[in-house]
Amino acid sequence: MSGYEHSDSFDKGVVPVGSIHQLYYEQYGKRDGKPVLYLHGGPGGHISKANTVYFNPEIYRVVLFDQRGTGRSKPLLELRENDTSHLLADLETLRAHFKIPKWHMVFGGSWGSTLALLYAQAYPHAVGSLVIFGVFTATKLELDWFRDPLGVNNLFPEAQDEFLEFLSEEERDHPNASYYKRLQSNDPKIRLEAARAWNRWDLSIGWGPMETPDFQMLDDEAWSVPHALLEAHYMVNDFWLDDGQILKSENLAKIRDIPGTILHGRHDMVCPPKTAWRLQRELPHLQLIWLSSGHMPFASETRQQLMQVCDQYADQDYSA
Structure with a gap:
């Protein structure tokens, strides 16, 4: 299976954030389904319908959005008010906009995994589970x-x-x-x-x-x-970010009760596999799946494994 096929987005638009930026978003899947927040990589990447292939449309409500300054968010290439703390605040703005009490899953690869971890540490009450791949923790x-x-x-x-x-x-x-x-x-x-x-x-x-x-x-x-x-x-x-901020014991303690899965390519030359190993050692409740691929998510094995993990979490209830 190459991935789940979704109909066109059932909702799309923009959400103003701060005094400058407007975030472009799209929603796919089941309108009242289990909400997934998809975080694209980069920084400077963007979303597309192809990002939905991991999620069963009969179960999940998938929220995609372009981060500040990129994709169809406006203004394009704007660097003012564009830093990590603003991006994390945007995730809470989106959750409030969509009236989502708690994300069933926060899903992200590469820079998206960085944001997922930081967001979970800042707002652990808002995150039901984490699925991250090509992990990057922004250490020196x-x-x-x-x-x-x-x-x-x-x-x-x-x-x-x-x-x-x-x-x-x-x-x-x-x-x-x-x-x-x-x-x-x-x-x-x-x-x-x-x-x-x-x-x-x-x-x-x-x-x-x-x-x-x-x-x-x-x-x-x-x-x-x-x-x-x-x-x-x-x-x-x-x-x-401070060097090693995500991996500090006091920050890791904030997400010890959040279930999750880490997927990482043995041949990932962009984000060294040692990062995933170190994170899982500090958070042993997270499942670590080693892949034979590199960093990009397009490889068949990576796509298939991500789909399987998302299918596993589809049966869970993190609403409480």
């Missing part, structure tokens, strides 16, 4: 793996050289900040070229050993520029 160790000379570039030296050679020799000393400056250029050509180079690195390391990278995504300006700009925006600001 993970960021160093992604960019440091001793990290993943040792496995992808040609991709790393291409990432750096796009910049001038002077800019290469601080590549994240240099890309970030270019991505904020008023010249659309400069912005797009920088976005393509930034995203090519992500895509080069994102697939597993038996998968073929899809660089056609680079030609989609509507994806490429927001993804690169927002990812750089969050990265240069250390995601507005």
